[in-house]
Amino acid sequence: MSHEPKTYDLIVIGGGPAGLNGVTTACILGKSVALVDRHHELGGAGANTGTVPSKTLRETAVALSGLRSRDLYGVDLSIRREATVSDFLRHERTVKSGLNAMFAQQLDAFHAEVFFGDASFVDPHTVHVRTIPKSQAQDQHKADAARDNGELSIRGENILIATGSSPVRPAMFPYGPGVYDSDTLLDLVNLPRTMAVVGAGTIGSEYACTFAALGTKVYLIDSRDVLMSFLDSEISRALVTEMERNGIVFHWKERAVSCTMNEPAVPGNPGQFTLKLSSGQELTVDEVLVSVGRHSNTESLNLPAVGVRIGGHGLISVDSSFQTNVPHIYAAGDVIGFPALASTSMEQARRAVRHAFGMGVYTGTPQLLPHGIWTIPEIGMVGETEDSLKAKGIAYVAGRASYADNARGRICGDTHGFLKLLFRLPDLELLGAHIMGEQATDVVHIGMMAILAQAGARMFDETCFNLPTLGALYKMAAFDAMLNAERTAGIPAAHVLK
């Protein structure tokens, strides 16, 4: 530790979606980059505990349980009773390790230096790394990439903090086998017969749907009485109906007040857990998932030493270039808070790094953010909701199209899905697109493109879509909106401007 620390154009702390994109963006600009990650598994929550694994497990669950196929092929594809949790997670592990390897190759190809360890600031340009010994690495075969054990310091002209967030863990829960947060859930060994999910946010709702599809009886507990209130309220209500149809039991306006482990019926077997709710009701279940929010990972960074300002909930404050109050220190991703999606985190990091090197083309997080929710059925949304339009006093007309009226919807057996488009009156420019149903998270991008291009009902009405596809729902919904605009606002189709 006596020699001068090596200096890089950029140090990135955290190897999740934001951090990795920060590294590759700088490398493409020809800069020298060091990445510090504590996990020995690149990809962060995006690849390892959050976005990708939950979606992968969901795909596996949907396929194995035959939800897509039941009543569909005249052949029983319903859930294999002999399937083990290991079967369900095998594909998840394949995808995860494939992504880990891909990220490692990318960093290698870009000649980025990678340090596996904990980072903390020594001064505004110097980061101290306590490398994590291989023996403590979470995943042995990844540990080969680990540097020699010990301590070192590195120097960065610029530094990007992308350390992400962790689940909030209320102290009342006896975490361990049977009681999980979203980071530890995939450690489960047995497929539970019954499960309580505390918190019906995106993560809680997605896992509730996945486990319900695997045959688990799921109780979903939330302190509110609206499911994901950022959704268009018609979609939110329709999703509740579908989740109930899939066997999920909602406990609205309830909080968990205690969670205790029961004596196992057979000594040596795992015991069940009893949750007491605020209403006094008790639920006894095999397993519990606590999903009540996330907090930024900033504690161990020693930020006070460099004067980086922290806002509410431990979030790092940044400007529209993702610069902190210390100009050469940037932050991106979950660590700066909303919207905390892998997609936005990646884009934020790109913008931060381009700005740091004077190559800034765009600033800010894009205003128009699509949302994808991998519940069963899927949800896709972009732009305004009916509620947000009413709040802004913008006159609008809605157009709807049902999966049941679409040949592709019938082919894939999704008869409850629908697309709702919201157009501004009187010109019928598209302002919002909301979809519940198969492929919704991807199909919503068709609407996003139209909104970005300030296009409207006429563009959909004039064009052809492949048949049979779900994209054709847009044409049908736009036409429905044009009929509604004529009926309710007296605007004939020939007078529609957009």
Added chain:
Amino acid sequence: MSHEPKTYDLIVIGGGPAGLNGVTTACILGKSVALVDRHHELGGAGANTGTVPSKTLRETAVALSGLRSRDLYGVDLSIRREATVSDFLRHERTVKSGLNAMFAQQLDAFHAEVFFGDASFVDPHTVHVRTIPKSQAQDQHKADAARDNGELSIRGENILIATGSSPVRPAMFPYGPGVYDSDTLLDLVNLPRTMAVVGAGTIGSEYACTFAALGTKVYLIDSRDVLMSFLDSEISRALVTEMERNGIVFHWKERAVSCTMNEPAVPGNPGQFTLKLSSGQELTVDEVLVSVGRHSNTESLNLPAVGVRIGGHGLISVDSSFQTNVPHIYAAGDVIGFPALASTSMEQARRAVRHAFGMGVYTGTPQLLPHGIWTIPEIGMVGETEDSLKAKGIAYVAGRASYADNARGRICGDTHGFLKLLFRLPDLELLGAHIMGEQATDVVHIGMMAILAQAGARMFDETCFNLPTLGALYKMAAFDAMLNAERTAGIPAAHVLK
């Protein structure tokens, strides 16, 4: 037949995608409409023998054969040996009869009159209908909708011809059990072990892929040496590679010169067929599909009596409003030829009918037509190909993104798929999008929207896509194109206009 024929604002001949859309468009405009269809099953080739059934059977085949799942879930979902052809077709029949019922309900709700029978012109405004007795109806439970047997005449202020097309049936083939065209293929009883497909157009290629996925050894014979030459040539070559990987054997630059049925090995069993090819090679197979083109259904209409002009290949000639040379007689769909897709046929009929009633907003078939090919893997394309850009002398740059580098691609197990985008130099406006891989026929609509809006690389680069989705491939491909534009044409990202 002595009383005056009943007069309608519109008579539509043919109940396929074009005809049905013609009917509903007129009904929405408040017009009286009669529909004449010879099939007793509404929906035409789109719902009954072509578009939808082939796609439905494909979905079933892909799901049952476990192509999506093999190596994916750690559980054997591969083809059930005990599955019968009836199993494969059950879902197809469910979708078909669901669509038939939906169309019938729509017509009922709109108070359109439906005559099941053969139509022929008596004079330019009078159509003679020879109704088909119920006993001859293809599907007994649909036959209730049939009118009383016999003959009648109806009169139309306007007439839309939408009688579609039929497979060309070269005389050399002994059609019957074992030798099919695309209209009769779904009558097959046994799943063939070996199959020859004559003609590698869209229909032949799609069925070749479906049967290969069901475990049939497929030989695909074509007189050319390029697969679907309208595709971007890189996509065409990649598709050949994937089809060969799935076991399909191509016989390029070959024609069938004879096809004979062999004596069955066991008396009473079906015999095999021996195809002799132009090179002299012989193929002996269980079943043969002949898919060498389609011709318009105009013979029985008695068009000479009204002077409607017929062009080459029996196609009815129309102008950009789909008007024939007889002003009140329109034609739309397969009967007028290229592109002969369900999507374009529907739109043509809408435009024809709106024009007929002085409500024309748009004319012509939309210039920008997406193509969807339901091979395995799927193909989506829209706009220019590299070859068409070269032919037009337009400078361009390509950007590519691989499914293997996309988390969604990894989740769905598609590692050979890719998206290729073609941008005009120097402004990087998007001119073409080409995709091979899962969901390609839908994902291509994202690119279509961008092309319609005259947007380009910058719009994709600036925005966020849901993750993990296939839509995110656009952002990656656009960025790749921007790097290529800088490298090969010296255009830095900051100077990209679109």
